[in-house]
Amino acid sequence: MKRLMTAFVAAALAMPATAVEYGTVDHAKSSLSFTSKQMGVPVDGKFSKFKVTLSFDPAKPQAAVAGFDLDVASIDAGSQEANDEVVGKQWFNVKQFPTASFKSSSVKALGGNRFEVSGPLTIKGKTLNISAPFTYKADGKNGVFDGAFVLKRLPYGIGEGPWADTSTVADEIQIKFHIVAAAK
Amino acid sequence: MNETPAHYTRTAIALHWVLALMIFIAFPVGLYMVDLRLSPEKLQLYSWHKWAGIAILVLALIRLLWRATHRPPALPASMKRIEQIAAHAAHHLLYVLMIAVPLVGWMMSSAKGFPVVWFGLVPLPDLVSKNKELGDLLGEVHELLAWGMALIVIAHAAAAIKHHFLARDGILARMLPFLK
Numbered sequence: 001m002k003r004l005m006t007a008f009v010a011a012a013l014a015m016p017a018t019a020v021e022y023g024t025v026d027h028a029k030s031s032l033s034f035t036s037k038q039m040g041v042p043v044d045g046k047f048s049k050f051k052v053t054l055s056f057d058p059a060k061p062q063a064a065v066a067g068f069d070l071d072v073a074s075i076d077a078g079s080q081e082a083n084d085e086v087v088g089k090q091w092f093n094v095k096q097f098p099t100a101s102f103k104s105s106s107v108k109a110l111g112g113n114r115f116e117v118s119g120p121l122t123i124k125g126k127t128l129n130i131s132a133p134f135t136y137k138a139d140g141k142n143g144v145f146d147g148a149f150v151l152k153r154l155p156y157g158i159g160e161g162p163w164a165d166t167s168t169v170a171d172e173i174q175i176k177f178h179i180v181a182a183a184k
Numbered sequence: 185m186n187e188t189p190a191h192y193t194r195t196a197i198a199l200h201w202v203l204a205l206m207i208f209i210a211f212p213v214g215l216y217m218v219d220l221r222l223s224p225e226k227l228q229l230y231s232w233h234k235w236a237g238i239a240i241l242v243l244a245l246i247r248l249l250w251r252a253t254h255r256p257p258a259l260p261a262s263m264k265r266i267e268q269i270a271a272h273a274a275h276h277l278l279y280v281l282m283i284a285v286p287l288v289g290w291m292m293s294s295a296k297g298f299p300v301v302w303f304g305l306v307p308l309p310d311l312v313s314k315n316k317e318l319g320d321l322l323g324e325v326h327e328l329l330a331w332g333m334a335l336i337v338i339a340h341a342a343a344a345i346k347h348h349f350l351a352r353d354g355i356l357a358r359m360l361p362f363l364k
Contacts, residue, residue, distance in 0.1 A: 038227050038231075038298075039227055039228065039230075039231035039301070039304055040231075040301045040304030040305065041231070041298055041299055041300070041301045041304075042299065042301075043297065043298060044297065078297050078298070079296065079297065079298075081222050082222065084222075085222045162223060162224050162225075163224060165224050168224035168227050168228060169224070169227070
């Protein structure tokens with residue numbers, strides 16, 4: 001009986017994944033967070049308003065597309081004082097640039113459940129190409145995508161003037177995304 | 185009971201003055217930095233203040249241990265009983281506050297969501313989880329305790345000066361050996 005069970009489980013695992021194309025993003029379960037370093041101190045923050053568009057078939061990752069539009073003013077930079085500051089001109093200049101956006105130009109498989117998405121990221125009116133590795137796993141009917149990458153803030157002009165001093169606020173910002181999407 | 189020594193140990197004297205100097209710097213920096221508009225300087229001052237605070241906490245604990253294992257010289261018999269009680273009470277309170285003020289500051293930093301990284305190198309654990317209301321409350325307590333400490337320090341220094349110039353009982357010279 002035990003052997004039969006083992007054989008059954010092995011067969012189930014060996015079966016090719018059923019073709020599913022994820023595309024309906026559950027924004028309530030998805031998150032976009034970041035960690036900045038201030039005087040060597042990691043400070044967590046997040047954005048609460050963003051819209052992710054996604055089309056991902058694990059069997060055809062190279063055909064996947066992904067993108068997001070982000071309401072920059074929805075930032076929580078860790079404290080009220082920081083929130084008031086970072087919407088200003090020297091940081092995100094939210095009045096002039098209320099939205100940050102990303103559009104994938106390629107997705108490639110890195111082996112196993114790991115992938116990499118690349119494409120132009122626009123923040124504060126500047127567009128630069130970025131790449132971010134991410135993992136995919138099926139969770140019931142949903143696909144869960146988790147990725148992290150390091151974004152340098154200075155090329156985007158995030159933190160100008162006295163804030164350009166990276167000995168106080170580091171240039172590197174750790175970005176994390178967690179996206180939950182159901183089939184299209 | 186062992187006989188009380190006539191002098192403080194050199195370690196006790198060094199700990200006293202190093203802590204006095206650090207508290208003398210950390211207190212005004214703390215008062216100044218809180219009202220600053222957010223800037224890189226403000227972040228730097230906050231970090232330096234926290235680094236100094238943790239150093240004060242560590243040194244105060246070492247000092248407490250030293251005090252527990254090394255008997256200080258007795259107060260002069262010429263002091264009235266009430267003066268002796270006041271002096272001992274002030275010393276005890278200063279020990280409590282040298283530990284409590286930085287500890288509450290550390291808790292406040294944790295509650296406000298800013299971990300303390302000592303000298304930018306040693307990450308310290310968060311004592312409480314992020315909670316804005318608790319952070320604000322701990323901030324009030326930290327400030328109140330620091331002011332209380334400032335008042336006791338003033339009384340402590342005033343008493344030392346009075347002993348030196350009015351009572352002339354050599355008490356200050358126990359902590360400042362070059363006065364002898």
